[in-house]
Structure formats: structure tokens, C-alpha cells
Amino acid sequence: MTADAEVLSFRPSAEQFVWTFGGAAPMARIRPGSVLEVFTEDCFAGRVRSKDDLVSQVCDFPFLNPQTGPFYVEGAEPGDTLAVHFVSIEPARDWAASSTVPLFGALTSTTATATLQPPLPERVWIWQLDRERRTCLFNAADSDLRVELPMDPMHGTVGVAPANLEVRSALVPDAHGGNMDTPEMRAGVTCYLGVNVEGAMFSLGDGHARQGEGETCGVAVETAMNSVVIVDLIKGQPTPWPRLESDTYVMSTGSARPLEDAFRIAQLDLVRWVARDSGLSELDAYQLLTQTVESPLANVCDVNYTSVAKVRKDFLPPRTSGYGVHERLRAQAERYLSEH
Amino acid sequence: MTADAEVLSFRPSAEQFVWTFGGAAPMARIRPGSVLEVFTEDCFAGRVRSKDDLVSQVCDFPFLNPQTGPFYVEGAEPGDTLAVHFVSIEPARDWAASSTVPLFGALTSTTATATLQPPLPERVWIWQLDRERRTCLFNAADSDLRVELPMDPMHGTVGVAPANLEVRSALVPDAHGGNMDTPEMRAGVTCYLGVNVEGAMFSLGDGHARQGEGETCGVAVETAMNSVVIVDLIKGQPTPWPRLESDTYVMSTGSARPLEDAFRIAQLDLVRWVARDSGLSELDAYQLLTQTVESPLANVCDVNYTSVAKVRKDFLPPRTSGYGVHERLRAQAERYLSEH
Amino acid sequence: MTADAEVLSFRPSAEQFVWTFGGAAPMARIRPGSVLEVFTEDCFAGRVRSKDDLVSQVCDFPFLNPQTGPFYVEGAEPGDTLAVHFVSIEPARDWAASSTVPLFGALTSTTATATLQPPLPERVWIWQLDRERRTCLFNAADSDLRVELPMDPMHGTVGVAPANLEVRSALVPDAHGGNMDTPEMRAGVTCYLGVNVEGAMFSLGDGHARQGEGETCGVAVETAMNSVVIVDLIKGQPTPWPRLESDTYVMSTGSARPLEDAFRIAQLDLVRWVARDSGLSELDAYQLLTQTVESPLANVCDVNYTSVAKVRKDFLPPRTSGYGVHERLRAQAERYLSEH
Amino acid sequence: MTADAEVLSFRPSAEQFVWTFGGAAPMARIRPGSVLEVFTEDCFAGRVRSKDDLVSQVCDFPFLNPQTGPFYVEGAEPGDTLAVHFVSIEPARDWAASSTVPLFGALTSTTATATLQPPLPERVWIWQLDRERRTCLFNAADSDLRVELPMDPMHGTVGVAPANLEVRSALVPDAHGGNMDTPEMRAGVTCYLGVNVEGAMFSLGDGHARQGEGETCGVAVETAMNSVVIVDLIKGQPTPWPRLESDTYVMSTGSARPLEDAFRIAQLDLVRWVARDSGLSELDAYQLLTQTVESPLANVCDVNYTSVAKVRKDFLPPRTSGYGVHERLRAQAERYLSEH
Secondary structure, eight states: OOOOOEEEEEOOOGGGOEESSSSOSSSSEOOEEEEEEEEOTTTTOOOOSTTOHHHHHOOOTTTOOEEEEEEEETTTTOOEEEEEEEEEEEEEESSSEOBTTTTBSSTTOOOOOOSSOOOOHHHHHHEEEEETTEEEEOOSSSSSSSSEEEEOOOOEEOOOOOOOOOOTTTTTTTTTTSSOOOTTTOOOOOOEOOSTTOOOOOEEEEEEOOOBBBTTOOSBBBOOOOEEEEEEEEETTOOOEEEOSSSSSEEEEEEESSSSHHHHHHHHHHHHHHHHHHOHHHHHHHHHHHOOOOOOOEESSSSSSSEEEEGGGGGOTTTTTTTSSSHHHHHHHHHHHHHH | OOTOOOEEEEEEOGGGGGGSSSSOOOEEEOOOEEEEEEEETTTTOOOOTTTTTTHHHHHOOTTOOOEEEEEEEEOOOOOOOEEEEEEEEEEEESSEEEBTTBBBBBTTSSSSSSSSOOOOOOOOEEEEEETTTEEEEEEEEESSEEEEEOOOOOEEEEEEOOOOOBBTTTTEEETTEOOOOOOTTTTTOOEEHHHOOTTTEEEEEEESOOHHHHHHSSSSOOOEEEEEEEEEEETTOOOOOOOEEOOEEEEEEESSSSSHHHHHHHHHHHHHHHHHHHHHOOOHHHHHTTTTBOEEEEEESSSSSSEEEEEEGGOOOOTTTTTTOOOHHHHHHHHHHHOO | OOOTEEEEEEEEOHHHBBOEEEEOSSSEEEETTTTEEEEEEOTTTTTOOOOOOOOOHHHHHTTOSEEEEEETTOOOOOOEEEEEEEEEEESSSSSSEOBBTTTTTTTTTOOOSSSSSOOOOOOOOEEEEETTTTTTEEOSSSSSOEEEEEEEEEEEEEEOOOOOBBBBBOOEEEETTEEEEEEEEOOOEEEEEEEOSTTOHHHHHEEEEOOBBTTTSSSSOOOOOEEEEEEETTOOOSSSSOOESSSSSEEEEEEESSHHHHHHHHHHHHHHHHHHHOOOHHHHHHHHHHHTTTEEEEESSSEEEEEEEEGGGGGOOOOOTSSSSSSHHHHHHHHHHHHH | TTTTTOOOEEOGGGGBBBOOOOOOOOEEEEETTEEEEEOOOTTTTOOOSSTTTTHHHHHTOOSSSSSSEEEEEETTTTEEEEEEEEEEEESSSEEEEEEBBBBTTTTTOOOOSSSSSSOOOOEEEEEEEEEEEEEEEEESSSSSEEEEEEEEEEEEEEHHHHTTTTTTETTOOOEEESOOOOOOOOTOOOOEEEEEEEEEEEEEEESOOOOOOOOOOOOBBBEEEEEEEEEEEEOOOSSSSSSSOOOOEEEEEEEEESSSHHHHHHHHHHHHHHHHOOOOOHHHHHHHHHHHBOBEEEEESSEEEEEEEEEGGSSSSSOTTTSSSSHHHHHHHHHHHOOO
């Protein structure tokens, strides 16, 4: 990355949103190291704006989780890794929406966990966002109760075109990333994604002003975002499942069903990542991580469930610090922020 | 709880350890509010003492996870709740053991996730515990690497006699508690357990000097403990699944397979707990918790997997603070600690 | 087995029914080769007798699935196998009952697959049994429709005391047998059960006039039975999971959650059983069974789900015919039937 | 269907095979009622021809499970149902291949059920097909054993373009059909598939000379096929999950993970199908099917597992006989066969 890094600002028109990973023509070509300043629409395509806007009535399936992108990254080829550093994720509105959705969510039967029961009632909550004080205000629907919570903005959906000739709905998380819905995807974090097709075809969307772990009801505090990311490329190094790195942690993700498989994928990936970078044998890494890993859930509601395995870098042997690019991207982000 | 609370010290002889929840005669009868000062042996019954002590050779199945107890709590009846406050959990040795165990753990096939592959190699790690500096030292088996980690002592196994006339192995976590293996079970926390039989028949064991979330390889940093707990009784209030309360959090647990069911149980229990105590409707509590819950895994290796759902008390409406006994038990614990 | 085999008739009084596997004193001691003529009560303990007898109101949890037994089999020790041959299973009444039960069954949320939805409505169906014509008559509750089906009597619950010092509810299927709920457990079949404790402690119950595969709503066509079984003992041969043998098939079972683990257990057990008896390598047996196995589900509603793996004996290499006792027990059964 | 039904013969060239459902241009347009005479290549694209042709070496991922098609069915629109009647499925060769594949199959860890164990050994079995005697000859790899089995040809992969803008690998079964791998997909059966896109885009492949239920090792007796199907269209009637109908049975399928979800989907679909066609209430249909359904597994190895729920038509109320087209297609098939 050099001082002359490209900065690309992109705010899609209504027709430019994309609803899949794979299968869409690139919105732009960018060079590795470029800064993307993008607007992302909320998961409802902006159609849920009041308590009366029931998802089943106002949304137009499968046109959910609109993606900003895809961006063709020059030089990216299968076997490489895309490093996406989140410089900032800022709500573009002073409100956000959440809801129950029929046959969707963890505490309801669904189209897959199919039962004879009627679905849960459909309900919408409009949250107030105070961008100055960085808070989200919950208004209970059935009583006067209000609760103010810290804002903790994140992107639910971050990914590249999938492997195996597939095109996946933007609602799906899998090895290509996609709708992982982890609160770890916040500003200051670098996300590593294995490249499956030429150009990688990176896109993002589904901003959340905040979200609990598991996204239990299936829908977070959904809002449009103005986000800045740096997109870099690591040549010749594959990444089997999406990984994240913060100043403090390295993290692996797994997305699968049942949930124990998502857990296994993330834990095995972290064991192998740590073993490779630390010189520990796989069994030693298995032992060390068994005693140190944190295992927060990301989503237990989507087409695949997503589990995160994370470990503090200072619990690992020296020089086991991820891909060796996070610090550089972090510094580039700080330069960007100081200039804007 | 009054100043004249009983203090019972109990260090089981080798013959006094118990290997089940339910089915064992009580070691002692205690009054609600009593302080128990107990010794617990490690999960291997103390038989793994060096790298050459392979579990499959030195342990005598099913005599694993020895329990200290059970204690008959006077006045406890089905429909009540036992409140167990952890005053202190201190390693009784300056070393601890961990290991792989054939066909046990998350990253191996098991007797249930049955495959034709040979099991992983069996290996033992002996950890050094520095009780002054409160650290655990990891010695890699296949290289010279050492890593020093903070000590964070906990009990893997805490429970009462189960319902439904059953007797369960001390290796099993379920609605009666048991082998939940959550790092949240540390000093300063109150654990709430629904009473299923007269006297509740409380026991505990399986101390860990520290453990990651999920206990991936199936075995934590296992050591004997000297622990102090206050056992109190809440009459007439049932608790469907084990719950925990710290100064900062209220937490529910679920133990089941597949892992998503453990998640569902814990989340639903927390939704209902918060709804009842806060006056929120169930759907409002579902929404609020979706945006605030933390969902760390406890174990993904035992007979049932255990998932934790926890939320900061200051994210909840005022006066939604658990059973109303934690603060009192916390104060009693501080008095005890100041006097001992 | 010789001509002087004991014949024991046992009809439990109301107080003699047992509700667990393990933990109960034997009703009688029998010699290997004995014939047991027993009465078994239905799963509701006979309390559901009309459409108005809702399970949640008339039944007394956990007193469900009453067992006839346990029988102490002389000489049976851990490591042996009990061979239970079903001579006849005959409904003891001209009616049977089925029902929905709140939070129980495959097409409803349950206490484990926990959701915020209200349970399905509770409903009872009384079936007419025509023991002459060997039919079961279904009367629809919400319309005039009637359907006559063939009777195919079976026992849902057949087992021995479990291992690991445990006592399990009679509603649980596991390695000790128990509530497997497979329609394969019909007259003419031999069931092999691994012995876990001295005397084996065999019991049975939960007769079904007929049942589909999976027992989808959780409850079959439940009725009391007059059943005749021969209980034999195979010394020194362990059986890890319950197996069955008919004139045509050998079958393994697995009971676990998630359902794929039940499948894996049954399939792996059958691969190993066939490999051992046929001289095929495990990989060859894996290949042969992949192309020949039938995999009907037994139950997908109980505490553990049960999967069956069965293969026609004439698809296996010669002399791969189970334990070598089925033909003898079959002949003994025919002698018994011709004499009674 | 009229006497002038189109007959289209299509044998794809090597370049014409397709590897996905969705995303491919049609090979031909056909009118409803047309007869398709097609050649399908085996799942290995014909590359495994001897015991030395290891899948990991000779196959070119993701170019597996080549599809013959897609065929654009004139007039087919979302909300319609395609009825595909299998007239004949005949092996095109006198041999077939099967194999283990690293990290694929039910009795091994996989990329999703991820463990630290090394994969099972890779092995190939070449089966001899005797098309006169209609047998498949198994040759054990590690001994001299041979077993002759009846031939029972079927197609593992039958489907249409998926919904939700997706393109799925031909290895995936889901609501669009695809790689369901059920032995029920044999000649004489009609398969009903919901149409998701204009023209439906039907294709098929993955012929098996025979297969057990569950396809345990992940690979059946794989061979090229000459197959004849009649493709008809039922306007205005949606089909949520693939259904099948034989002269004797109606059947629903579900494809999902965990396996209990696949079971739930198939059972719920059959309950609703029967309820709608019979006039039974849903609870009555639930009860009737609980006592009559057969629940054989299809595959427990693919990206989604597939479960079948089937019931004898003569166990259902009169006039509950599927879509009302099977008999007509069956007659058309017989006319075709008598003329060819």
C-alpha cells in the first residue's frame, strides 16, 4: 500500500443493488490497497420504515440483503486471499428497524425445522439511533419500556463469489463469507476471504447498528451504513474459511448446520492456522486452544449457522499474528481517518 | 442467612467420591445458607500425574468426574430453587493435567459421531500452576514452546439429583446441571438449580484451572480444588434450566444435542426469565435480547452440549436482576472471606 | 435350549410396574432359554381410554411407559449378550389409543427444540382393534373418515439396565435398548442386547398395534399386550448397540441426536458386524453395505432418535448370519406355539 | 398428452455437460408431454475406469455429477409443477464404479464434520453389470469375496433451476431437487418438481445401477445410463419439495441438515399433501401418517441430507392419489415401451 492508493466512492442506485454472491457483473474494478467509501442499504432494501411495514407485506422476496458491489479486485485469482479492513462503519440514518419474520429465527419453527404450528406473530420495532451519543434506543411494542444501548455498528454480510460454479443468495453464509452476521465484523477489524474466481468479486451489505450473538430472532438493528473499507490482496495464500483479525484477536469462522459442524469448522481452522504460524504441532495447538479459545456464536438463524473461534494474540506464541498485514492496514486506516 | 450460618468442611476419602447425580446417599445434611468448604478431586480421580499416564490406561471407566457430595439441603423440595454461590475456587495442587481421550472431544470422531477412522493419538499435557502469580504454564509436547496464561479457576460439574427417577453419570450435563463445563462457573457467581427431589442432593467437582469456551479437545486444565460455596434455598420458585448470576450478568444455560437445541433452550429460558422479571412481553424480550445477548459456548464435547445465553444487567429494564438473592450471598461471601 | 426350558408367566400388579431401566429390583430370576409369558400395559399406564382423556391431564409424569420386568437372567455378566426372541405379541384389548402430547413429537417444537410458539393442540384418537381380522381402525377426529389398516404388533421398549452406573427413564432409547420404537421389533425377530450389569435386568413394554417409521407425532397405536419371548444368553460376546435378526435380515440400531449420529452408529455397527462375520475388510464391508443397506427410521421424537440399518442376509457372503442362535430360537418358538 | 407427443433424443457431447442447477443455457426446448431419450454420464464424468483411478487424482473438481440438460419446458412458470415420469433407466455400460472419496461420506469426518483425523484411505471398486440377468457383481478389494446383487437402476440427480436467484452445484440436493440420491427414483415412478424459473430448466444425471438407503460411503454403483422420461407440466399447482409417486406409493422428500430437519420437511409435506387431497384435518393426517408412513433415508452424505416419507396409497382415504397424472403418464410410458 502506498500513499497513492485509490479511493473509490460508490453509492449504488436502486437498480444497482445485487442480491447474490456470484453471478453479477462488477460495479467497478479496483486495485489492491484501494479504499472503498460505500453506502449500503439495510437488509429490507429500506422498505421497513414503520411499525406497520410488515416484512411479509412490504418486502419482495428474494430481494433482501442488498449488496453493494461486487468489486473486481485486479490480480485476484483462486488461491489468493482478500484482506478487507474496516476503517469505519457509520449509520446513514437516525433510525433502524428490526422485526420478527414468519418461519425465520431461532426460537420459532422454520421452513427447515418444519412443524405444524402456526408461525409467531409478525412485529416490527423501530429503533432510534443517536449518532452523537452513539446509542440505540429500544422501544418496547407492548409496554412503555425503553432501553438505551451502546451503538456497535457492524456488517452482517461480507463476501466474495463462491467456489464450485455456484451463485448464492445474499442471505446465505458459507466458505465464501456472505451473511455471517457476526458482531465481530466491526471497524478496526480485518476480514480475510479466500478468492474463488478471478477478481474475487467482493461485496458487502446488511449493516447493523448493534446485534447480539446468535441474532436470535433472525433480525438485528438494521440500518443503512456509510462504510469505508480498504481492500488488499495477499497473493498465493489460500484461506479456507473467512477469518478476522483485530488488534487483540485472531478469529476463524465456520458456517454450517448443525451448529456443531459450524463450531468444528471454526475451531479446526483456528487450530491449523495457529499450528502453521506458531510452529506448534496440531495436537499442541489443539491443547493450547482448548484452554484459551473464546467461542461466541454469530448467527443461529440463517441458511447456515455461523460460529466464531477467537483467541487473544498475546495468548499465542510470539509471531503468531495472522497474515502480517493487519498492522499495516490499521495504520493506513488511521491515516485515512485523520485526513477525512 | 444469618450470622450463625453453618460452616461445613468436607474432604471426601477415596471411597466417598460419588460418580453420579442421583442414586447416592447424602454425605451430610445442611441447612439453607450454610457455607461448604470442600475438596474436589480432578476429573481423572487424580490418576493422571505425568505424560505417561494415558487416560485409557490409568483411569477406570466409569469412575471419572468424582463428585464431592451429595449434600442434602434441609427443606428443599421439587419446585424450589437451590442458589449456590461460589465464594472461592482455589487449586489444591501446583500442577494440572489435560489430555486427548480416544473417541472423545469436538475435533475427532466419537462413539456417537461414529466413523471408520482410527482415533486421534492419546497424549497428556501436565500444566504448572503458579498459585501466587495465578498463572497456568503450558508446555508443548512436540516442541519447546511454553505459554503462560492467566489462571481462571472454575468448576466443570455442579448439579443436583435429576428428575424423572433418573440417575445420570457425572459426565452428563442436562437440566439438573451436571457436567456443563462453562468457564462462567467461577468465584463470585451464583448458580441457580431447580430442585427435583427432596433435599436437592447437591454435589460438585471437575475443577479447571482454566478452560476455553467449548472445551474443544474434551479436557480442560484439570486439577483438584479447595472450594467454598454458600448453599441457599429459594422456596416455591422453580428453575427449569441452570441459571447463573454475576455482579454484571444474568445467564441461562441449555444442554442438548444438536448444539442448536442447546442454544434454543438457553435463549428461550433467558427470554422468559427477562420477560417475567421486567414486565416485557415475550416478543419484546425476544427483540431486546436478540440485540444484547452474548452467546458463548460452554462445552461441545460432552454427552450433551452446553450453550450459555448471558446479558448485562445494565442492558435490562430496572429491577430485572435475577432472583434477588445474589447481592446478599455476595455480601455473605465477602464477610466469610474477610474472616478466613 | 432343551425341552425342559422354564416357562414363566408374569402379569404385574399395578404396583409392580417399573419406570426405568436400571435401579429396580428384579421381579423374577430366570435361566437362559426361559420362555416369558408377560402382560405389558400401554405407554399411558392404561389411563387414556377415551377422547376426553388428555395425556397432560390423566397421566402422572414421569410414570409413563410402564415396564414389565426387570428379569434377572442367571449367569449374565457384562460382556455377554442377551438374545431375546419374540414368539408372539398379541393385543390384550380390542382398542388402542394415540394422541398428540404438548411439546412432544417431530412436527412440533419441544422442550429441546424450544420455541416461543404455543404447543400444538392436544388430541386423543381411540383406535378399534379387530384381533380376528388383525386390523386397526382409524377414526378421524375432525371428519367422518375411517381407514382400516393391517395390524402389525410390536414392542416400542425393550432393554436391559444401562452401563455407567446410570438409571434411565423408560422413555429413553440408548445403547441399553429402551424406548427405540422400531416397527422391526415384531414377532419372529431376535433382539440382541449387550449386558451391562449382572443379571442383565431385562424388561419390556410399550406395545404398539402398529406404528409408522419415525413415530412422527410421538405416539403409536398404543395398547396392552400379551407377549411371549424366549430369553437366551450368549456368553463372552459383547454387543455394543442393540441388534435384531429376522429370518431375512440382520439389523443394527443407533440412538442419538442429531439424527445423523443415530444413523452413523447403526451403519458403523452393521459394517463392523458384517466385516467380522464375513471376513470382508472394513472398507469392503463399507462398500457392500453402501449398496445394499436399508435405512428405515425408528423414532424421531424420543430423547434420543433411533435409526435402523438392515441388510438382507442373502446379500451377504455365506455364513454371515448373525449370532448363530436365531434359527434355534425360531424353532423353539415354533414348538412353543404349536403346544399353546 | 396426445399421440403426437414429441420424442427428443439427446446425447450430450463432452462439452455439453452441465455442472449446476440454474445458470446454464437450455440444450433444447420441449413441449409438455414430450418424451426425452437421453444419455447420462456417471458422476465421475466417466473418468474412474479402474481400481487405479482414484477420484482425487483423475477427477477435476467441481466438474462432477454431469447433468444432461437443462431442458426448457414450454409454458412452465413459477408456481407450476413439472411431472417427470421415468419410463426406463438402463445402464449404458457393462461395468460401474464406486469409491471412497477423502473427507466425503457418512462414516468419515468431512469438510463440514471437521476433525483432526487423517481421511479414510481412498479406494475404487469396479462392479460388473450383467444387463441380461440384471445383476451387479461386487468384487471385494481385500479378499476374494464376490457378491451378486439385483440391479435396481435409478437416477441420483433430478432437478430444475433453483429459486432465489441461485445456481447450485449438481452435487447439492434441495427444494429444487438435485442430488437427492434416493433409490425410489426408478423406472415407473413420477417425480414432481416445483417450477422456480420460466421454462423450469429440467436436467438429470448421476445414474446408479443400485444404491442402499443413505448412500453411506457417499458413492453408489455409478454408471452411465440410457434413460427415457416423459416430461409433463401441471399448471397453477405449486410443489414445495420434490415428491414422487409410484403405482403403490405417494412420497415426499426433504433435504436439509441436520437430518431431523430433512425428516421434518418430508413428513410435514406429506401430512399437508394428504390433508389437502383427503379432506382430513392436518391433525388427523398427522395421526394417520404417524401410523402408516415409511421413512427410508435417501442420502446422509451430500451437502444436504435427504429423507423420504412414503405411504401406501391404499392406506389413504379414497381419491387421495397424488396429482392425478401418474396413471396417464404410466399408460403413455407403456405405449412408448411397447413401440420401442
